Amino acid sequence: MTKNNSRRSFIKRASITSAALSTTPFLLAASKNDPQLLHRNYSFKDFGINDQINIALIGTGIQGIYDTQAALQVDGIKIVAACDLYTGRLDRAKELWGQDIFVTRDYREILNRKDIDAVLIATPDHWHQTITVAALKAGKHVYCEKPMVQNFNEGQEIIKAQKDSGKICQIGSQGMSSLGNEKAKELYEDGAIGDIVMLDMYNDRYSAEGAWQYPIPTDASLKTVDFDTFLGSAPKVPFDNNRFFRWRNYQDYGTGVAGDLFVHAFSTLNYVISSDGPNRALATGGLRYWKDGRDVPDVSITLYDYPKTETHAPFNAAFRINFIAGSGGGGGFKLIGTEGEMEIGQNSVTVNRSKLGMEPSGYSMISFTEDMQAKIRDEYAAKKLDTRASSLATGTTTWQAPRDYKGAHYDHFFNFFTSIRTNGKVIQDPKFGLRAAGAALLANESYLRKQPVSWNPTEMKLL
Structure with missing residues (x-):
């Protein structure tokens, strides 16, 4: 179905009968915004001992532990090994998952084990490509934390390694598979907001932890931390606890706010509107408050251009991150279209459709005589721009995940x-x-070039 036909279909269902409105329930919920429950049917099949999937975690830090805890909620999953360059995290792995799991500082020992089916890679960004490719070549399925790569030129090797190995490789923007994303995609394709014209995304934080000033263990030293291995291909520097435990603050190991936070939004956006991505970006920002030795900005604003494709009109996207938001913090992700707006969260979607004003008001009529104003009103009335259908297809509806949503x-x-x-x-x-x-x-x-940059989203190449 073409986009225009989809939009007409949406409005038609929203205006014909109350029965039809059950599939597009704007009017039913518009006055009170009563939430509509989302649901998902999980396909659970019987599995035996041979269907158990043994996993190993490489990078037993904050995100790695959260990833593993989520993975273990899925039936038939068992963790058998963990790897990290700080011995205290290996001790923590045993606390969490049992004294019998295998622990090591060397990820290659994980890949050499025959009892491991899949690995979760939650290392600093500059190690993602190396370990992902090695794991796929070793015959392991891979779950790699976002961003998939630290540099543009690293991605093709992962794509090739996955294809050659035939193994499954999932990139870990954890909100991607959410009920919110699924419903938002359905609504967008159904024409709920018309043609997209803008995306507005922001993430405000107001805490040291939110700005990546993570705690450093009291026993951190060259004895407990394998700092040389951590550096990997990055420039050699003396041992520095901040660089190891707060690596997101440094360009040598991380990807700044863009790689840590923008990438989640791009995953959702590209999925919902079935897009390959933007073709141009212009960024600004700076280090405004957290001057703790980091070399990445704590305030960032980037404007993106999306070209016209078969699935969406040309539009602009605004991404904003503020790590010193005196407002106290918060976030949002909103698609704005020609006929409405959609705010998307992992657990909910809210669509608001307003009436487009097509007839002149007193503001623009004040310079005309009373006789001319009457003639202009008659002229607009004859055009019948203010239709009943356009008035009916308005309102606000929220779709919400149930309380027991996992x-x-x-x-x-x-x-x-x-x-x-x-x-x-x-x-x-x-x-x-x-x-x-x-x-x-x-x-x-x-940001580094201090000028706009262009990107070929189809071929995935910097221009």
Whole structure:
């Protein structure tokens, strides 16, 4: 169905009868905005001992632990090994998952084990490509945390390694498989907001932890931390606890706010509107408050251009991050279209459709005589711009996940493990992951160059 036909279909269903409105319930809920419950049917199949999936975690830090806890909620998953360069995290792994799990500082020992089916890679960004490729070549299925790559030129090797290995590779923007994303995609394709004209995304934080000033353990030293291995291909520097435990603050190891936060938004946006991504970016920002030695901005604003495609009109996107938001913090992700707006969260979607004013008001009529104003009103009335259908197809509706919803993180791992068991497709494969990461990395490139940068979203190349 073409986009225009889809939009007409949406308005038609929203205006014909109350029965039809049950599928597009704007009017039913418009006055009180009563939430509509979302739901998902999980396909649970019986599995035996041979269907158990043994996983290992490489990078037992904050995100790695949250990833593993979510993965273990899926039936038939067992963690058998963990890897980290700080011995205290290996001790923590045993506390969490049992004294019998295998622990090591060397990820290659994980890949050499025959009892491991899949690895979760939650290392600093500059190690993602190296370990992901090695894991795929070793015959392991891979769940790699976002952003998939630290640099533009690293993605193609992961794509090739996945294709050559035939193994499943899921990129870990954990909100991707959420009920919110799923419903938003359905609504967008149904024409709920018309043609998209703008995306507005922001993430405000107001805490040291939110600005990546993570705690440093009291026993951190060259004895407990393998700092040389951590550096990897990055420039050699003396041992520095901040660089190891707060690596997101440094360009050598991380990807700044864009790689950490923009990439989630691009994953959702590209999925909802079935897009390959933007083709141009212009970034600005600076280090305004957290001057703790970091070399990435704590305030960032980036404007993106999306070209016209078969699935969306040309539009602009605004991405804003503020790590010193005196308002106290918060966030939002809103698609704005020609006929409405859609605010998307992992657990909910809210669509608001307003009436477009097409007839002149007193403001623009004041300079005309009373006789001329009457003639102009008659002229507009004859055009019948203010139709009953346009008035009916308005209102606000929220779709909300039920209280017992297991969450987007669970859903992303459920998709990953189901794909392993059925040799199916994941929702965020390496091509998708590179397009999301590439779009985010454009912000860093533009910020450093102090000029706009261009990107070919189809070929995934910097221009």
